[in-house]
Amino acid sequence: MTYELTIEPLGQTVEVEEGQTLLDASLRAGVYLPHACGHGLCGTCKVQVLDGEIDHGEASSFALMDFEREEGYCLACVAHAESDLTIEADVDDEPDALNLPVRSVTATVTAIVDLTPTIKGVYAKVDDPQGLAFQAGQYVNVSLPGGGHRPFSFANPPSDPHTVELDVRLVPGGLATTWIHERLAVGDRLDLAGPYGRFHVRRSADLPMIFLAGGSGLSSPRSMILDLLESGCAQPITLIHGARTHDELYHVDELTALADRHPTFTYLTAVSHEPEGSDWTGARGFVHEVAVAHFGNDFRGHKAYLCGPPAMIDACITALMQGRLFERDIYQELFISAADTQRVRSPLFKKI
């Protein structure tokens, strides 16, 4: 049995399985709720049920008082849904989130392009004439032929909801990416569900933006930047795309042309493992090193959006913070896996 859990003030709806806690369902859907002890003793994850029925689970009578139970509060880390639910949680309202409904659609592959030796661009047309509306930075789940699904970020701008571009890097031994690289053909049908995710541009902040992308993590930043430029954003935008070698950089011509056409847009690249003595004349090093050099180690007054492998994200967050840009101005796609909830993590940071 699955119920729908709507989290106010975000207005986001996530699915909660029978026996799954409200906290677990929220975290797995990318909605961070404050929490600490994880077993009903401290009260950090207290939320108010606005509509629906819950089971309080093992909530301590000291962490959740009788009068609070009467007022509809529960502890998300131990409470289970017994109907569809609406809760109000202590999370910041996001004025820039579009909260688009999740839909399941089919799409037909129209082209598969080699972007780099390891990354293919998969282009598909959504069969439904309505298309699939999404917000730049979000992702879709692609169903796999043998069951299960994998998330991929939209690489195209949301202005054309009929098209889906997914840039997929071949992960050695990866089931899904191997299938896409070796089996998927033009004319095939894809089953898609989405859009998902809360990674989006905080446009209302009206601040200059830094996009740091590693490898195929370029997808979301590219979608966001194309969207910003199409809609006449006047704030400075800087994109730094990093790869191991220069032939792993892609969409270079398009991004270079955009930078030529838009004086507010700066496009930089960084290659970390380019062989010595190759004909590459651009910057060598990691994305965060190029960022520190470009901004003179001072990132204050920006919003930063990060997308890429964990080691790159980690190095970039540290560099940004050393350059005095902190958690409230740093955004990244947050995938929380079952392993993450087991890992010992300090509560110092919430979303980075």
Place this chain on the structure above:
Amino acid sequence: MTMTSEPTPAAKKKLGLKERYALMTRGLDWETTYQPMEKVFPYATYEGIKIHDWDAWQDPFRLTMDAYWKYQAEKEQKLYAIMDAFAQNNGHLGLTDARYLNSLKLFLTGVSPLEYMAHRGFAHVGRAMPGVGARVACQMQSLDELRHAQTQIHSMSNYNKLYDGFHSWRHMHDRVWYLSVPKSFFDDAITAGPFEFMIAIGFSFEYVLTNLLFVPFISGAAYNGDMGAMAFGFSAQSDESRHMTLGLEAIKFMLEQDPDNLPIVQRWIDKWFWRGYRVLTLVAMMLDYMLPKKVMSWKEAWEIYAEENGGALFADLARYGIRPPLGWQQACDDKEHLSHQAWSTFYQYQGAAPFHTWVPSPEDMAWEAEKYPNTFDQYYRPRFEYWAEQEAAGTRFNNATLPQLCQVCQIPMLFTEPGDPTRICYRESEYDGETYHTCSDGCQAIFDHEPEKYVQAWLPVHQIYQGHCFGPDADPTSPDFNPLLEVIKWYRMDVGTDNAPYEGSRDQENFQAWKAMQTKN
């Protein structure tokens, strides 16, 4: 009264919790005109911490005063119901053993008064903070701490009419030699500036070290049948989560406001980690020696709460340029030794402590050896076995000389050199023509940075030798004057009961007799 119909305004979006909280807690103060603001907040700048924008303070929790009173009222109802039931049903006879009570005596004399000092400290610091968000959070923590002090005292006072050593905890806290360790720790914190206090207590103690204090104490209560102390623990834990988030917000806020704050905060973390760690020596001893039914070893507790959780925290703080505290590695290395060295010291000074000590039984020593395979049999078992022989021969070892104390942590010089558990560690510093002694590199570094503060320390042993620790009726000129006995009397210990070895103590006899009455006719 009739109402004219007016066009209803478009439904406004409901305010989020954050906005509602801001409306109720912000904008409560004003810019003074007849006095400059730096006179209204005189302690806000002298520590060197630079704050540019108090509005950037993120409320660590959103609780309003009216909700706060409701919560705490219901918590109290529940807690006192449990405590009353425990007392009325002779709950003390459900304890594993009367030895358990000695950890309560230690807690009541050493820790509960600190809760009261934390209440005073947060009230003072809240007043000193120019930012209203920080002020409101400190105010609530101040009230929490007062409640913790009261409820601890009440939950333990039930034992006072039945057992020895519970009667004069407040008087003793200000006088007894080893109680100057927790007392001076907190006195050091509340005489610091407001930002240092937040790092000392809000961050280092409440966040980094509190689990090492409370989890063993509360779990120890649960394992040993003390429902009163256990209920207190649950009632406090729902407050502690707020205290931890306040400490974390305070350190983030300082580090984000100005790069010049980093070296100052780092120095405070180094200092207060070590200060707090030294106080926890008492907890190590409680876990490994004082609980009849043991919860976990100090080493295990250290590995979970310090190495694992603290390690994750310092990994995150590294992003700000903060490194782990200076004494961290030594504390990790010493986990194999700390409790054994501390219990040995208290055993020797039984006559001067208002709780009972004992030589661990052969079963307990087997437990120690299992938990400390690298150190117990090699370094500590021979000592305890020797003392057991001495006791059997009727010549219990009592140390009649006074120990040298560390000028900073005020613990007797009982700790050993890093890497050599057979040699006592001594450090010396010169200040203003005098020599001062410290127990470790950590305490020496603290002394050397602020010698003018620590030369003022009220060191119990020095005070005894200077003749400041006798009652008004003591007569040092009398031929049979016994200075140590006079000190014990000045401590208000009942000589021969409060400070007796556990074997043969009144607590032991009574507990056994009452247990027998419970089950026989």
